[in-house]
Structure formats: structure tokens, C-alpha cells
Amino acid sequence: MTGPLLLLLAQVAASPTPSEAKDVIVVGHRAEKELAACLAQNCPPAQEVEASLQASVEQFADGRYDDARKTLQRAIGRNKRYAAELPGPVSSLYATLATVAEHEGDTGLWKTASRNNLLTLREHLGESDAATLTEQLHFADDMVGLGQPLAADGTYAKVQRLAAANRRSDLAAGAAFRRAWLALARQRDREAQRFADEAVALAGPGDAMMMQLREIVRTRIAVRKGDDGAVDALAAQLRQSAGAQPVLLYAPPITDVNPPRGDVASPSQRDDAIRFADIGYWIRADGHVDDVEMLRTNGLGQWKPGIVRHVTARRYAPLRLPDGQPGLYRIDRFTVRGTIDTPTGTRFRQRMGNLSVHVIDLTETEAMSEARRTAETQEMVATQP
Template identity: 60%
Template sequence: MLDSAWGADDHPYMIVSALLLLAQAATPQPAQPADIIVVGQRAEQALADCLARACPPAEDVEASLQASVEQFTGGRYVDARRTLQASIRRNRDHAAQLPGPVSSLYATLATVAEHEGDADLWRTSARNNVLVLREHVGEGNPATLTEELSFADNILGMGQTATADEMYGTAQRHAIEAGHANIAAGAAFRRAWLAMLREQYDRAERFATQAVTLAGPGDRTIVELRDILRARIAIRKGDKGAVDALAARLRQSADAQPRLLFSRPIENIDPAQFIDLSFPIGGWNDSRIRFADVGYWVRPDGRTADAEVLQTSGLGQWRQVILDQVADRRYVPLDVPAGSPGTYRIDRFTIRGTIGIATGTRIRQRVGQLTVHIVDLTETEAMSAAAKRQMAEVRSRQGS
């Protein structure tokens, strides 16, 4: 259950996507062959070779991460999870020597668990990621603080808004004590955005102003984020021109991650609303995982273009719903040379139920309503290599 009231456009998973984009600080059923881009198994073979020669832990971890990314990108979520869990068993005792790599195993496992629908594994993996860094690099280390915020984002994604808000506050305090003003500002802005989504507009304004103060007068980005938040509040209060007005005065470098101004939620993913009767009616006991990788351009004016499904499995009637959601987004306009096409992105959308125990049985299975989960493959560090291969294929087809 969620621990606060949400508006119609405030599904917690969409909120996390918004926070990650703005704060800056996944085995499915086979699809039709025509819908699939074949992803090779080079990284898996490299991992097998590494293990066969008893490679050092650092090489093992890196090869495991790359193999899991290859499996995740290919839609083989169970294989990705097993690869990461096996590497954790082999390498967790080396965390003192390899705190960053071992924490990356847990962080990547958390992403896979989220998309697979295992909330318990999602939570424990995200927490273990933080615990490794706390123990081996220190509570005030920037890497630890950054992962503390990521853990809070995960908790928010599970609908635990009060807990997430408390964790943001703790991370903000620790960052201030350690002298990391930019991380403290990121935490404060997350609290502002969450307050806005809960219609606590005065509190949102207070935290946003605090974020600007913490970041300092020279940080243009946090000022723009505060203005984006104010625009969102204006939209919620009925000002339909707020997005256009804000977009007209904001610019950003194309080298940075595009910052989201506006995005509609995927409001209804209930299979009963669609004609395709091969889907079970309602989300209950639906054991499938459906996913799609959507490529799209963010044009210099901040609008998206040429959204297309690059890879899909079992998406069915949701295909157009997802494409429409991407097409309707608005980003901060890009500060790029005249004639630039903008920047290309790839998002992974996963639609699945949550793993749990249904009433009347002790068997773990997918239960409850289906939900949408999104990860930016072009921005998430652990996913970037596989995403770049997909992007190269797309650009080759488009001649760009």
C-alpha cells in the first residue's frame, strides 16, 4: 500500500523517473521474430572464459556486469539476475578491496529485480549497495551519499513516500556535515519535488529554495530545476501555458542528460481495456514480463521525434500507448549549434506484475495490477555499453 494520497498522474514509478531525470545529482515470452533485434552473446562468452581461467576478482566483476547487461538488454531478466547473484557470491568477500565494483553488482541487481518484479530483492540489493560503500569508503564519501539518494529513490519507487522523504533528509544532513553541498542540494530538491507531488506546495517551494542556497549562486542547473518545479506547480494549478513559457527561456548543453519538463503517465495498462484477448483479463496472476526498448530523438526545441520500438517482447496493444507517451514528452531545450538533430536516447519500458504470495497459496508468483517501469539505457552507467550498440544499429539504419 502507498503511504500517502496520490493524484491521477502521480504513479510512484513515474515519480522516480521524474526525480532521476530532474535531480541530475527486466525473462519475457518470445516475441515475433520481426520485432526482435538480435543481441549477441559476446559478453557471456567473455565471462565464461574469465571464470574458466580463474580470473582475478576485479575482472570477474567487470565481466559479470557486462554479461548481465547483455542479458538484460536481450530481455533475459532471469539470466541477468542469476549472473549477478553468482558474481556476488564469488566476490562479496572482496568488497574491502573492490568497494565500487562490488557495490555496482548490487546496484545493477536492484535494477534487474525492479524490472523483474521482485520487490524484496530490489530492496535488499539497493540496501546492500549502500552498506558496502558505508563500510568500506565511509558514510560521508560522495559515492556513498549518491547511492544513499539512489536507495531512497528505490524506496520511493515502491510507494513508501514517507520513508523516502526521511531518507532524503538524512542524506541531506550527512552531505552538509561532510561538506558536499551539491549532493545536499540534490537531496533537498528531491524533497521539494516529492512535496510538490503531494500537493504540499509551500513545503516544495521551501525545499527548492534551500536547494538553490546549498548549491550556491553559480549553479545555474539547480536554479533551472527550481523553475521547472515552479512550472509544474503552475500546471497543477491550471496554468496550461507554463511549460511553453518555461521552455522559451531555458537552454541546456546537449552533452548533459536531457531534463524533463513534462511527461504524461501511462494511465491505463489494464489488459481488459484492450481488444487482444490473448492477454488475461486483469493483472492478477499474470506471470509474463513484457518489455520494449524505445529509441527517440530529443530535438533542440525540447520536443521528441521519431520514437520507435527497437526491441520488444509481448508488448501487444501497449506498443502505441508507450510510443504516444514518449512522443508527448517535453524536455528543456538544448543549447546546440544550428542544424543539430539533437540527442538520441533509448528507454527500456517493462510491464509486469509484482512477485508475491497469492491468497490461498504459499507459492511465490506474479500477483496484483500490472505496472510500468522505465530505465534510461543511454544514461544508466551499467547499461550504457549495450545501449550504445543498439544506438549504433539505429543510426546505421537511419543513415545518421
Template identity: 55%
Template sequence: MEVLRRYVGESNVATLGQELSFGDTMVGIGTTGEASAVYRNVQRKAEKAGHSDMAAGAAFRRAWLALTLGRYSDAEHLADEAVALARSNVQLMVELREIVRTRIAISHGDKGAVDALAKRLRQSAAEMPTLIFAPPIDDINRPTAFAQSNIIYDSAIAYADLGFWIRPDGRTSGIEVLRNAGLGPWRPGILRQIKARRYVPFDANSGYPGTYRIERFTVRADYGVPVGSRMKQRIGKLTVHVVDLTQTDAMSAAQRERMQEASAHR
């Protein structure tokens, strides 16, 4: 950043973009106070230099940070500020503000808010960034095949809906559990898996925080007939299944087409 400040100026869009990325990194390692100061400073300099969209992006980051810290009133105020600052990407900021508002509703216990947010994102989503790396989810099944094959589970299926950002640099951030129905000990491994993902970097307007996604992780065993019984029950090794709740119909069709093309060339 010092090189950029020296050669292109501290209020240049490139310099401010690097500072925003630095703030994002601070959030990722838990130094939220420093991140907030970085975002505030970028917003001030961007406003002064006339970079309205960059200022809006910094204001939105401040809103999301306030949200994650439980300062909901500040989050709403800063999201409104981001919309007011935006110029060329006003509609985008309006959509991002709605994400903040819905996340606040989720935090307040609104049971329908997760589904409402997923629906809104499906309606407004751009093309899904391409995943280039994701490690396997930690397998915490019992180590022996005999133990796995003789475990009987109740009919309930454990799942959780997780929200996260895919940043323009292809990294994930802001991973959070929006709804949890018995995920239990699988949760840490799933969080680590999302954090380690890498997507193809994509072009975005200055200050744009990235794409917000919601995925449902379901943990279940297949049906089988255990020894001494005639009834099918969920039995054996547990596996994790992932569904993108924010994937649009157009995305699904494109994904199916790519899979068919790949199969045809095998």
C-alpha cells in the same frame, strides 16, 4: 551501502550517493514516506560533512517529492533551500528550482506553462543522453487489416505532453502527463515505454538528479479516401509519433549529422 559505510564512512560522498539512489528506487516503487526519510537523512549528513552540492541534491529531491504529492508550498520552500545549499552548481539548482515552480503552475492550470517550461529547458539543456534501449509502444489497433482500413476518425489529433527525468544511471523516473488532449487508451502503453527506456549513463555532479525532458506523443492515422466517399479523411491504422519538445537547435543539428553519417556508411 553497508560496505561503503564500513570502509569509507557514512558521510563519504560515495556512500551518500548510494543512499540517494536507494531513495530514488523507493520513489519508483511508491514508498514515498521511506524515500522522504532517506533524502532528509542524506541532506542532514551531507550538510554536517560539508558536502554542500550533495546536500542541495537531496533537498531538491525532497522538493520534487513534495511536488508530486501535491504539497506545493513545501516544494517551493525545499527548492529554495536547495539553491541556498548549493555551492559549485548554484546556477544548476536555480534552473531546477524554476522547473519546480513551472510544474506547480502547470498543476494550477496555467495553460502556457508547459510551453514555457519546454522553452526554458531548450535554452539551458546540456547534451541529450544517448538512448540505448526502448521497447515498442503497445499497438492497440484492431487486430484485422479490414477493420483497420475501414475506421474513420475525426480531424482532431490526439496528443499528450509527458515529462520525465533521465537519471545519471541511465534510467527514467518521475514520469507524468503534463498535458493531455485525447490520448485515451494509448496512455498506459506510452507510460510503460518511457519507464522501460535505458540511456547511456553519464557523469554528473554529486547529488544531481538528472536531466528533465518533455516529449509530445501524437496518435494519428494517415489521410485516405474511405469507401463511398470522395473526401480525404483520417482513416486506417493509428500510429504514434514522438517529438522531443526540449531538444535544442544544436541537438537537432547534431542528430541530423549523425543520421547523415549513418546513411553514408550503409
């Protein structure tokens, strides 16, 4: 899906060694023990919220999605009454719960948690606050993931208007660019180009990153029209600091994870499993991906080759690297799951229907901590005229 996902993830430490299907990355339970100690000592709400977030991250990284969800739901039950004092931390609980629910396949909880994240900030910080507008963008991102592109586009447009009216050119430009990317995904190339131009105009002539993002939109349109050299041409123009978030220029679609229609043996009609894999890879200085390997897998089976091919074929913007640095190492979590629903004739909810793939970057953990989010928001405010 588009945009960052507000999931607080702990750094996943894994040595880059070849793995078989039975290989396991050992994830400790330090954060869970710290949460238990915090609760036993009746620690302050802010400390308890952070401990709950860290514990849920630890559980998620270990593949224990159900435990992560319960940890977050219990933390919300204990701390939502402190939302007026701690709007950011409480909203982080909801945001993290939304991402866990996404990977679990509980679309109802995903949508509810994402909305409560936004409503918490809107009530206690105001509709036009930078943090509220940012989370409204993320709420629209979730609407895209939930298959509601029209609702998402309407929300992006609202944020664009509010941000522009409050002289938040960065957020207005970000909303416009999301509209461009959404139009691109819906194969509306003219709209995509128009919104990308709007994003550049809103950001101002000094925003090199937004101009680069517009070029990515143009490149994606060119690739769709058969220009095989468009990615190479764009890569030659772009170069970014290794300290920045890697900019993805191109990625092929993941091979369809559902069996052919009419296959009576199709597991996707009643498939209650959650399968996931952690893929490690290097982004080299020229933007190519190298040394892609399956670090850990849990039941991914037949989908492993297609996911590895997908990661291998990605192209990123070339990096400015210090001499001798081999590149950037990343770990992505791929979850394959059905959607939780209630089949006709029963009252029991279960995972069923078509399978889908959900991806999150496990190496972006510290960037999603509440302290980091607050610091980035303050820095953004300080740079505004």
C-alpha cells in the same frame, strides 16, 4: 522514479527503421562469452566483477531478466568477500541487481539489493563519504519506487543533514531537490516550493542547474493549476549543451495499464508475464520529441499506443547543438509487469496483483560503468573547496 538508476547497461545498437510487433533487435552474446573466458582463466576479482556486470547488462538488454539476475547473484556470491578491497565494484553488483529485480517484479530482492549496495559502501568507506551519500540517495529513490515515500523523505533529509555538515553542498542540494520532487508527486505544492528554495540556497548562487530545476518545480505546479503556457515559458528560458543529460520539463502520466475494477477477465490478478518494449525517439533542438517508434516489443500488445503517446508528448529543455546536428537520439526500455508474491493457499511465488510500468534509459550505459562512476566521484571531490 526519481533520480538516476544504477544499472550498468550496454549500448543498444539499433537502426531507426519502422518496426512491427515481430521485429527484433539482435543483441549479441559477446559479454557472456568474455565472462565465461574470464572465469575459466580465474581472472582477478576486479576484472571478473566488471565482466559479470557487462554480461548481466547484455542479458537484460536482450530481455532475459532471469539470466541477468542469476549472473549478478552468482557474481555477488563469488566476490562479496572482496568488498573491503573493491567497495565500488561490489556495490555496483548490488545496485545493478536492484534494478533487474525492479523490472522483474521481485520487490523483496529489489529492496534487499538496494540496501546491500548502501551497506557495502557505508561499512568500507564510511557514512559521510561522497560515494556512500550518493548511494543513500539512490536507496531513497528506490524506496519511492517501492511505494514508501515517508521512508524515502526521511532518508533524503538525513543525507541533506550529513552532506551539509561535511560541506558537500552539491549532495545536500540534490537531497533537498529530491524532497521537493517527492512533495510535488504527493501534491504538496507548498512543501515542494520550500524544498526547491532550500536546494538553491544549499547549492549557492553560482549553481545555474539547481536554479533551473527549481523553475521546473514551479512550472509543474503551474501546469497542475491549469497554466498551459508554463512549459513553453520555461523552455524559452532554458537551453542546455547537447553533451549534458537531457532535462525533462514535462511528461504526461502513462495511461493506466490495469483493466477496470470488477472486470472478472482481468489478467492483472494472476499475470506471470514480463512485457517490455524499446522505444526510440529524437529530442530536437527545441526540446520537442520526434520520430517516436517501437524498435522492439515483447508482448506489450494493448499498452503500445499509450506508451508511444507518453513519449511523444514529453518536453525537454532546448538543446545547444552544433550546426547540422539533428538532435539527440534516445532509447528507453519500458517494462510492464506485476509484483512477485505468494498467493493465499500456495507456497509458490508468482507474479500477480496490479501491473506497473518501469522505465530505464538504454542509451545511458557508459555513464553507469564503475570506471565512469569512480571518475565522476573523483571529479566531484576535486571541485569541492
